[in-house]
Amino acid sequence: xxxxxxxxxxxxxxxxxxxxxxxxxxxxxxxxxxxxxxxxxxxxxxxxxxxxxxxxxxxxxxxxxxxxxxxxxxxxxxxxxxxxxxxxxxxxxxxxxxxxxxxxxxxxxxxxxxxxxxxxxxxxxxxxxxxxxxxxxxxxxxxxxxxxxxxxxxxxxxxxxxxxxxxxxxxxxxxxxxxxxxxxxxxxxxxxxxxxxxxxxxxxxxxxxxxxxxxxxxxxxxxxxxxxxxxxxxxxxxxxxxxxxxxxxxxxxxxxxxxxxxxxxxxxxxxxxxxxxx
Amino acid sequence: xxxxxxxxxxxxxxxxxxxxxxxxxxxxxxxxxxxxxxxxxxxxxxxxxxxxxxxxxxxxxxxxxxxx
Numbered sequence: 001x002x003x004x005x006x007x008x009x010x011x012x013x014x015x016x017x018x019x020x021x022x023x024x025x026x027x028x029x030x031x032x033x034x035x036x037x038x039x040x041x042x043x044x045x046x047x048x049x050x051x052x053x054x055x056x057x058x059x060x061x062x063x064x065x066x067x068x069x070x071x072x073x074x075x076x077x078x079x080x081x082x083x084x085x086x087x088x089x090x091x092x093x094x095x096x097x098x099x100x101x102x103x104x105x106x107x108x109x110x111x112x113x114x115x116x117x118x119x120x121x122x123x124x125x126x127x128x129x130x131x132x133x134x135x136x137x138x139x140x141x142x143x144x145x146x147x148x149x150x151x152x153x154x155x156x157x158x159x160x161x162x163x164x165x166x167x168x169x170x171x172x173x174x175x176x177x178x179x180x181x182x183x184x185x186x187x188x189x190x191x192x193x194x195x196x197x198x199x200x201x202x203x204x205x206x207x208x209x210x211x212x213x214x215x216x217x218x219x220x221x222x223x224x225x226x227x228x229x230x231x232x233x234x235x236x237x238x239x240x241x242x243x244x245x246x247x248x249x250x251x252x253x254x255x256x257x258x259x260x261x262x263x264x265x266x267x268x269x270x271x272x273x274x275x276x277x278x
Numbered sequence: 279x280x281x282x283x284x285x286x287x288x289x290x291x292x293x294x295x296x297x298x299x300x301x302x303x304x305x306x307x308x309x310x311x312x313x314x315x316x317x318x319x320x321x322x323x324x325x326x327x328x329x330x331x332x333x334x335x336x337x338x339x340x341x342x343x344x345x346x
Contacts, residue, residue, distance in 0.1 A: 013346075018346055019346065023280075027279070061306070066314075066318065067314065067318065070299075070318060070321075074325075077292055077329075080285070080288055081332070084281055084282070084285045084336075087281050088339070088340055088343070091343065181310055182309075182310030182311050182312050255280065255281045258281040258284075258285075259281055259284055262281070262284050262285060262288050265288065266288055266291060269288075269291055269292060269295050272295075273295065273298060273299065273302075277298075277299065277302045
């Protein structure tokens, strides 16, 4: 047997599966991915159904930034379009055009991650002060069990425990509450004494089950985007040479990448309404 | 299933999603009165139409490509 073994059905369809082996492999991989995300979606449903009153937001839009996520959705849908156009151009023999569309797909994926970074960053600078007793806040119809907002400059700096990451409660805090849903006017800053405070948390994963699920699902999705970007970058760098050596094989590789990329975008299409709208 | 078939499925799912978001936006506008929700809702309905037009264009452009 020669050192460079020939892999059968690398380009031509396998008689049993009806497709080349690479495509069959990527579909098997995507099936395992469906099980992974399916399990996480089920976890979300169970946690939400089992949450006590007031422990889960009415809908994610109360906490999360819907316009930013909508923008990201448009970016991802567009990236799927450019991905399939890249494959189509390559299949029709236009390597330069195919590589151009692949480059645009890479840039769109990068845009998605940059926007996600700003969305995450905002969450870590946004706080909620959980109270022992509900407190009346200007602009809100009912007394609040927790006040959400940003600490003012004259509020004492919070210190997090090195081991647990939980914030120590200072003597007092001054917080500018968020505008009530449906308005843009922030109530005046509120001073809260330590005796009234049960817990302080930013909107990171430790805030609540909802945000823990949000960060797990979107974080895992983000990692898949990074993985896709690595593959796309590889083909951007090596594509022209690869296509010259074996055009059909290169087209097949791009098709497999495109199948993965569509799956990742499809996951986001389900994540967005589940986390942000419902 | 080829990338062509998966893309057609993807566009169809996006259209359903866009329509759902359109209804969500209108409902949220009625409840909260926020113009932002109205814009998102109308934009989502428009996106649904754009996706439909794109889908037809895509099918015509790639009519010789296999679904398998």
